Amino acid sequence: MSGAGATRETGAVHDAAAARDPRTARGIGMLRGALAVAGKDLRAELRSPAQAASLFVFALLVVVVFHFAFDLTAAEFTTLGPGILWAAILFTGVLALDRGFRVEREGGRLDGLRLAPMAPSALYFGKVVSVCTVMAAVELVLVPLAAVLFNQPFGGWMARLAPILLLNTIGFAAVGCLFACITTQTRHGDLLLPVLLFPASVPIALAAVRATGHVLAGRPLDRFAHWIALSGAYDLIFLAAAVLLFDHALDD
Amino acid sequence: MLQRLPLALAAIALPLALRQAFLVAPAEQKMGVVQRIFYFHVPSAMMAFLGVGLCAVLSALYLWRRDRRLDVAAEAAAELGVLFCTIVLITGPLWARPVWGVYWTGEVRLTSTLILWLLFVGYLLLRGQAGADRDATARFAAIVAIVGALDVPIIYKSVEWWRGLHPKVLKVSGGGGLDPAMGRSLLVCSLAFLLLFAALFLERLRLGRLALEVSALEDRAARIEEGGGAHA
DSSP: OHHHHHHHHHHHHHHHHHTSOTTOTTOSOHHHHHHHHHHHHHHHHHHOHHHHHHHHHHHHHHHHHHHHHHTOOTTTHHHHHHHHHHHHHHHHHHHHHHHHHHHHHGGGHHHHHHHSSSOHHHHHHHHHHHHHHHHHHHHHHHHHHHHHHTTOOOSHHHHHHHHHHHHHHHHHHHHHHHHHHHHTTSTTHHHHHHHHHHHHTHHHHHHHHHHHHHHHTTOOGGGTHHHHHHHHHHHHHHHHHHHHHHHHHSOO | OGGGHHHHHHHHHHHHHHHIIIIISOOBTTTBGGGGGHHHHHHHHHHHHHHHHHHHHHHHHHHHHOOHHHHHHHHHHHHHHHHHHHHHHHHHHHHHHHHHSOSOOOOHHHHHHHHHHHHHHHHHHHHHHSOSOHHHHHHHHHHHHHHHHHHHHHHHHHHHHHHHTSOOOSOOOOSTTOOHHHHHHHHHHHHHHHHHHHHHHHHHHHHHHHHHHHHHHHHHHHHHHHHHHHHO
8 A cells, every 4th residue: 555655656746846947957947846745745636635634533533522521512612612613623734744744754755856956945835835725625514524523604704714713824824834743853743743833823712712712603804813824824934934944844 | 160250250249139129218108018029020031031131042052052061051051031020920929919900910011921831841840851862852842932032023023013902001110211220230249240240140050061971971970881782
């Protein structure tokens, strides 16, 4: 099974290399490189639906465990629901990050990716895009299921939640991709990733939970605009920092 | 010899600091003798931030210059940061219990100090768990230290806003209305802690450099052994 995976990955690396523009010796641009990396990740996800499905099941499981543990009523969901929802999203995010980078460590695929004619930041942004897409897919399923489980009406709050989900998922993946690249190269990386990532993601967790709480309570945007600004600032700061630092996270 | 100077100075300064905190500084009106822990709590917090800040700066320099001695220094600074942060987290609740009536609250400085501690404990765990490649470990640790230090003000702001929605029941002490005699005692204690920090930092640095030399010698010995085996 891992052999089949390796062939697929190698093929994808060739795709990225083949996308190289022969007229420019410098290789492909940042954007095309990032999209090539994200594309190969997402194709790999689609080709192993059983593995991707485990992420969805895990996220749902976290919500169900909280549902039993707290025995929540519909009214209490407004206060405790945001925390439950984001606990499920961030736990699943750690798994998605670890998997996204561990797969590159096996069989030296990361070396293959580094041989692709593109900047290291293209690899980083590609990983951010693919992890965000996987997390967004989980969120897209999780939010309606949580609404059903906690007897919430379907409605406009789900649409208003979308930018909050997006901004905080990007922030989590921005630091997460940098840290996952590091921890998957160490001995007990699977345990180390959450130990490093959760304290660093405290601003994202707090901003996400508070903003989601305001949306669930139906409050106007100006009540929680500062939380959205915080998430946005976090995204920009750490995307920029990671672009500068990511090269050092790869093998020399 | 000169390297041991801070150690000697710290050995003189720390008893003086104890005297300042317990005998010279006036007793606080409401909190009484409990307040004297403040003279160790606050300097510890300063040294914790010094350690973390120093670690981040040295980490950035390491990524730039790739000098292993900078990495050793960054590790030493991080260890001291965690050490003093631990003292802050122990003395804080000891003070809070009689004064606030609780060991722990969601107070912003308390909470963000705990998160800072967790971040840099994670940093030390990463150093401990990394593989045999010393340079890779140094690069990874440097990245985590820089991200952690960048995160500190954002964490502080987010925890502040998180608490800001609740009415402030507990008034935070310290800062502006400090008696001049108390201020002097705090200054003496802070300087004593700074000397202690410098002494420990230099000792740890010496130890780290010795470890570097040992590993370099081991590498050489291994190479010679390999060579000898090939000849035999």
